[in-house]
Amino acid sequence: MSPEVLTPVRPEEVALDKGSGPSGGGDGGFGGDSPDPSERAWSVPARAYRTGMYMALAAITMLFAAFTSAMVVRHGVSNDWAHTTLPRVLWLNTAVLLASSATLELAKRGLWSNESRRFIVWLDVTAALGATFIAGQLVAWKQLAARGVYLATNPSSSFFYLLTAAHGLHLLGGVIALLYLLLRARRILAHSGSGAPGRTAVEVTAIYWHFMDALWVYILILLMTRM
Amino acid sequence: MVFFVLTTVPQSGFGNFALPIQIGAEDMAFPRLNMLSFWTTFVGMAVLLSTFFISDGPPLSGWTSYPPLSAIGKATGPGEGLGQTLWIVSIAIFCVGSLLGSLNFIATTLDLRARGLSLMRLPLTCWAWFITAVLMLLSFAVLFAAGVLLLLDRVGGTSFFIPAGLVVNDQMVNHAGGSPLLWQHLFWFFGHPEVYVAILPGMGITSHVISTFSRKPIFGYKAMVYAMCSIGFLGFMVWGHHMFVSGMSPYSAFAFSVLTMAIAVPSAIKTFNWIGTMIGGKLRLATPMLFAIGFVSLFITGGLSGIFLGQPALDLTLHDSYFVIAHFHMVMGVAAIFGMFAGTYFWFPKATGRMMNEALGKAHFWLTFVGAYGIFMPMHYLGLEGHPRRFSALTGVDFLNSPHLIHLHEFMTVSAFVTAGAQLIFLYNLVYSWLRGPKASVNPWEATTLEWTVPSPPPFDNFAGRHPVIHRYPYEFSVPGAASDYIMQDAPEETKAK
Amino acid sequence: MGLAIAVVVALITLISTGIFLSHHWWLPHAISTIAPAIDRQFTLTFVSTGIIFVIAQLALAYAVWRFRDGGDTRRAAYSHGNTRWEVVWTTAAAILFIGLNLIGYQIWASVHFTGPEPGAMQVEVWGEQFNWYFRYPGPDNRFGPTHPEKMNDGIGNFLGLDRSHDADSKDDIVTATLAVPVNREVELVLRSKDVTHSFFVRELRLKQDLVPGLEIPIHFMATETGRYEIVCSQLCGLGHYKMRAYFEVMSQPDFDKWLETQAAAQ
Amino acid sequence: MTKHKLFWLPMALVLAAMVGCSGNKEATSEQPAPATSATAEAPPTPIDPSTVGEITGKISFQGEKPKPKPIMMDQDPVCVRAHQGKGASFEDGEVNANGTLPNAFVYVKAGAEKYTFATPTEQAVLDQKGCMYIPHVLGVLVGQDVHIVSSDPTTHNIHPMPKDNREWNESQAPGAPPIDKTFAREEIMIPVKCNQHNWMRAYIGVMKNPFFAVSGSDGSFTIKGLPPGDYTIGAWTATFGEQEQKVTVGPKEKKTVDFAFKS
Structure with missing residues (x-):
């Protein structure tokens, strides 16, 4: 008698096996779980992913709100604040990031209308623009460092590095999410009906990306302001 | 304790198990994220425990870690070196884990409820976990931000919290311009909601258990929900009451104290409703119910001492004294732990398929209940006498080093040993019942919520493919005319007519 | 049960x-x-x-x-609450x-x-790990500046005074006990050298943190002579429990004499 | 195909950015390499005991003798009682009755590098008595056992604040066992502080050679057993700074080296 006959496989073991299979992983900094239809015996509604993402964004908002209030208080509490003039390259970076939001929308339209090439190319351009933005931020850091402005030079430079780094890391998470979507692009295109997990993933990533975009504009204004 | 026990167990521990079943879902919305949250928290814990094995010693700034003590580094004494840095890292990791967990709770509660389960039909446990999750989501992000700033002060040479002109051990500190009070504001903006993170799940469990074991619908369901919501909401506006004597503006202290008094009102409503539920009920005094009753008693005691501490004028003598220790241990320490015990005894049959031993459970309750009062009640007296907290020895101050106060300490120490010993009974009961306890039926407590409609232990996807539909409010006990004294939440309408 | x-x-x-x-x-x-x-x-x-x-x-x-459930057949009352109550x-x-x-x-x-009454006696209270120091302004009623780089406990210059250069510092009196005359309004200015401490005298019912970088004033009037203790009530490090100083309330003549002795020891 | 090409483009950008970032870090966090000692591994030169000489001298003080500054020990009555009402005064900056300086650390600063010395087996004792360190200035050899005892019925805390050695900070309750420590590197001087009684101060000089002395209550010192040679003699004081003099010691010669400090 074979052991299979003796011990019926319990449902949880099956499920666990499935769970430990290749997950694709890597949804890094963004909140959604990877919606892979093959791994779910039941369906989690798409709106749960959106809710999850909005909650993640709420937490990120609180994070930056805390940084902002720390910045305002720190500015007010002592007279050692010296405004850090922003490196010019930030304007270029801003343009790149704003453009990436537009290209992501184009990619989304591609998916909606099931045009695989349009979807993949624009998604790719978006990821590239995101990566360019991060590279550009690093250039900005280098320019500041070349001016002799480091993290601990002045409270305003501390906040400059802090806010750009915090935003950059979050955006890096977004880029990784985009790369993950690119890797799975064919699968997403294969099941792209309304409410399909792939489509939800793209939608949720887009929410995150646009939020990062808006967050950057906020940070830029904050850093520009001579308090 | 605050982070790795009071924050995780009542919320993630019970919530992850019971929330999906109670709302009729197969699992939490994002199981993999849940796993990530668990392991992140685990790593945070490992980092914290590692500090016991480094030469600089474990961190010594308390859970509030006020800078500059926590920001300058080794110079300020043993325990302020690498250990303190690792503390911050550990807490930051913990924040990430908690954030991941909390967004999962929110999405699950909002979007995975079974058909017919409107928000106002949610068991109060689910409400408690939901509000707790919102509090965690909004507060832990702020703690994370504060932790990053503190870490940068320690290792990055910045001066967010370190003012100019400090001299430690005759050595000048090379920082300038920061504000120690900034940390306190950020910390307590997190810290006060954190207190409710610890206690709200306990309130939820207590409400649930009291209604079930009183065989009576909860008194004022809506009031309970609104009370929890307003506790959550006001919880974000009262952080300043931790800072009455910190050097913060005395005018804002007054505003904070009024809000603090306001938050006492919903807490009073809850207490009233718990007792109101019991009155006219038919109380089955099984172990979960005993712990729920204990919770109410401790919550009354601990809550009322808050009325003293919420007044800035009385804080002039009571702040940072043993009175404070008594207050918050009663209310967020022991009461929260009683909530955990109630939850454990209540859901153990569901989780393991076996009943816990009632005799051992009752022994555990009696020793813990009396022991807890024995530990924390005398602290009020010490606090009145002006005994400051966080003293590692009593030899440094004459008025502390007198038999008048030392007798109280001795009494408390004996109580503490007895209470700790009682927990061995619990552990034994847990292990023994798991292996040898009598088999549990589907609904041993004759409760009404969904988890009691599935086998004990539940199958992997909780409902084995069934999609429960909710027809009624969660606490339908002793409905006049019904066959039994409880009606399940998913029982169709006609059951009533039978 | x-x-x-x-x-x-x-x-x-x-x-x-x-x-x-x-x-x-x-x-x-x-x-x-x-x-x-x-x-x-x-x-x-x-x-x-x-x-x-x-x-x-x-x-x-x-x-x-x-x-309690007495094993009878009674059923619990069916009620969802009472809004009026x-x-x-x-x-x-x-x-x-x-x-x-x-x-x-x-x-x-x-x-x-409200601030202290006019004519209040000013005393600075300094905290450092794990000692208290007190500074009286001396006859000129003015506190001299403190220089962090000159602070050296080993030679007894706890507050970094430069008595040879700063005129206001010359007559400042630094003590390790806080003495005040009875029935006289006293204004304390709380300052810290290193970390956050807290000034607490239980008999005065007065507690206030000493925050580094801030000068926090508090005021009181003691009404009975005697010897009391100042304890630190904000965790300030390993020796927190020993951070104690004596607080003495004296009659005005006793206080004057005491201050004179202290001044001689500077 | 296009898919993968397009995938690698942003990937490469990210990687490039990261490389750029790490390069940046290296550039900014560049630190001077620690200076390595240039002494080669030469066989140690033996000392001929029949030829050794000695240096004696006096540490004098010019200027007005500062009045002793009393220590306020009010916060710990144990300390006050230990001095039986007589009180104590700060030892830093103290001047002897004969106008000389006690507690000056006189040592061979240079010239003895060619000799090596075994780590002494006897302990250097640092006592805490009446809430004062005894002695106030202590010289030890690298690796020598510093034996810290307390004669006071109160808790002390010993906190050396070195620049080159490992910092530590330990409490010693009444009746607690002595603390034994060694210092691994040469250092002039390590201040030692008690965080419980912050007036308490001692200085430990960690030497590679045993040629050092501390001036006494008459301001004199003697360094014995010096092999013939050219030396730089340093004299360190806590408050009046440090001086040095060059001196040549012949076989069996007794040299006198005096130092004079000003306030």
């Missing part, structure tokens, strides 16, 4: 209240002008919360005993809690909103 719970809850309630009422452990003897008001506020709060405490605990005990209870709690706070407002205001 129901009876047992009722009895134990009632006993705990009555015994702990009884101990409070016995005043065996209570607020220590008060020696400042503000202390009686604080004690009154405390007593008021104690009486009102004490009544709630006893009633609520006894109600809990009663409910557990009275409504809820409103009454909520309003009563709100009025009581906020009312108590408003009554206490006066005390807080007199400590913090």
Whole structure:
């Protein structure tokens, strides 16, 4: 008698096996779980992913709100604040990031209308623009460092590095999410009906990306302001 | 304790198990994220425990870690070196884990409820976990931000919290311009909601258990929900009451104290409703119910001492004294732990398929209940006498080093040993019942919520493919005319007519 | 079981209240002008919360005993609550809690909103790990500047005074005990050299943190001579428990003599 | 195909950015390499005991003698009692009755590098008595056992604040066992502080050679057993700075080296 006959496989073991299979992983900094239809015996509604993402964004908002209030208080509490003039390259970076939001929308339209090439190319351009933005931020850091402005030079430079780094890391998470979507692009295109997990993933990533975009504009204004 | 026990167990521990079943879902919305949250928290814990094995010693700034003590580094004494840095890292990791967990709770509660389960039909446990999750989501992000700033002060040479002109051990500190009070504001903006993170799940469990074991619908369901919501909401506006004597503006202290008094009102409503539920009920005094009753008693005691501490004028003598220790241990320490015990005894049959031993459970309750009062009640007296907290020895101050106060300490120490010993009974009961306890039926407590409609232990996807539909409010006990004294939440309408 | 719970809850309630009422452990003897008001506020709060405490605990005990399941066939009452009672209870709690706070407002205001009386004696209080130092301005009534780079405990220059260059520092008197004359308004200016400490004299009912980088004023008037203790009540490091200094209230002539001796030792 | 090409483009950008970032870090966090000692591994030179000489001298003080500054020990009555009402005064900056300086650390600063010395087996004792360190200035050899005892019925805390050695900070309750420590590197001087009684101060000089002395209550010192040679003699004081003099010691010669400090 074979052991299979003796011990019926319990449902949880099956499920666990499935769970430990290749997950694709890597949804890094963004909140959604990877919606892979093959791994779910039941369906989690798409709106749960959106809710999850909005909650993640709420937490990120609180994070930056805390940084902002720390910045305002720190500015007010002592007279050692010296405004850090922003490196010019930030304007270029801003343009790149704003453009990436537009290209992501184009990619989304591609998916909606099931045009695989349009979807993949624009998604790719978006990821590239995101990566360019991060590279550009690093250039900005280098320019500041070349001016002799480091993290601990002045409270305003501390906040400059802090806010750009915090935003950059979050955006890096977004880029990784985009790369993950690119890797799975064919699968997403294969099941792209309304409410399909792939489509939800793209939608949720887009929410995150646009939020990062808006967050950057906020940070830029904050850093520009001579308090 | 605050982070790795009071924050995780009542919320993630019970919530992850019971929330999906109670709302009729197969699992939490994002199981993999849940796993990530668990392991992140685990790593945070490992980092914290590692500090016991480094030469600089474990961190010594308390859970509030006020800078500059926590920001300058080794110079300020043993325990302020690498250990303190690792503390911050550990807490930051913990924040990430908690954030991941909390967004999962929110999405699950909002979007995975079974058909017919409107928000106002949610068991109060689910409400408690939901509000707790919102509090965690909004507060832990702020703690994370504060932790990053503190870490940068320690290792990055910045001066967010370190003012100019400090001299430690005759050595000048090379920082300038920061504000120690900034940390306190950020910390307590997190810290006060954190207190409710610890206690709200306990309130939820207590409400649930009291209604079930009183065989009576909860008194004022809506009031309970609104009370929890307003506790959550006001919880974000009262952080300043931790800072009455910190050097913060005395005018804002007054505003904070009024809000603090306001938050006492919903807490009073809850207490009233718990007792109101019991009155006219038919109380089955099984172990979960005993712990729920204990919770109410401790919550009354601990809550009322808050009325003293919420007044800035009385804080002039009571702040940072043993009175404070008594207050918050009663209310967020022991009461929260009683909530955990109630939850454990209540859901153990569901989780393991076996009943816990009632005799051992009752022994555990009696020793813990009396022991807890024995530990924390005398602290009020010490606090009145002006005994400051966080003293590692009593030899440094004459008025502390007198038999008048030392007798109280001795009494408390004996109580503490007895209470700790009682927990061995619990552990034994847990292990023994798991292996040898009598088999549990589907609904041993004759409760009404969904988890009691599935086998004990539940199958992997909780409902084995069934999609429960909710027809009624969660606490339908002793409905006049019904066959039994409880009606399940998913029982169709006609059951009533039978 | 129901009876047992009722009895134990009632006993705990009555015994702990009884101990409070016995005043065996209570607020220590008060020696400042503000202390009686604080004690009154405390007593008021104690009486009102004490009544709630006893009633609520006894109600809990009663409910557990009275409504326990006696194995009979009685069914529990079917009720979802009583809105009128809820409103009454909520309003009563709100009025009581906020009312108590408003009554206490006066005390807080007199400590913090109004400054010291004119002619108050100024003393600086300095905290460092794990000692207290006090500075009297001397005859010129002015505190000299402190220089962090000159602070050196090993030669007794705790506050970094430069007596040879700063005219105001010359007559400053630095002591390790805080002495004040009785019945005289005193303004303390709290400063810290290193980390956050907290100044607490239980007999004065006065507590205030010393925050590095800030100079925080508080004021009081001591009404009885005697020797008391200042303890640190904010965790400041390993030696926190030993951070103590004596606080002496003296008659004006005794104080003058004491200050003279201290001045000679500078 | 296009898919993968397009995938690698942003990937490469990210990687490039990261490389750029790490390069940046290296550039900014560049630190001077620790100076390595240039002494080669030469066989140690033996000392001929029949030829050794010695240096004696006096540490004098010019200027007005500062009045002793009393220590306020009010916060710990144990300390006050230990001095039986007579009180104590700060030892840093103290001047002897004969106008000389005690507690100056006189040592061979240079010239003895060619000799090596075994780590002494005897302990250097640092006592805490009357809430003062005894001695106030202590010289030890690298690796020598510093034996810290307390004669006071109060808790002390010993906190050396070195620049080159490992910092530590330990409490010693009344009746607690002595603390034994060694210092691994040469250092002039390590201040030692008690965080419980912050007036308490001692100085420990960690030497590679045993040629050092501390001036006494008459301001004199003697360094014995010096092999013939050219030396730089350093004299360190806590408050009046440090001086040095060059001196040549012949076989069996007794040299006198005096130092004079000003306030």
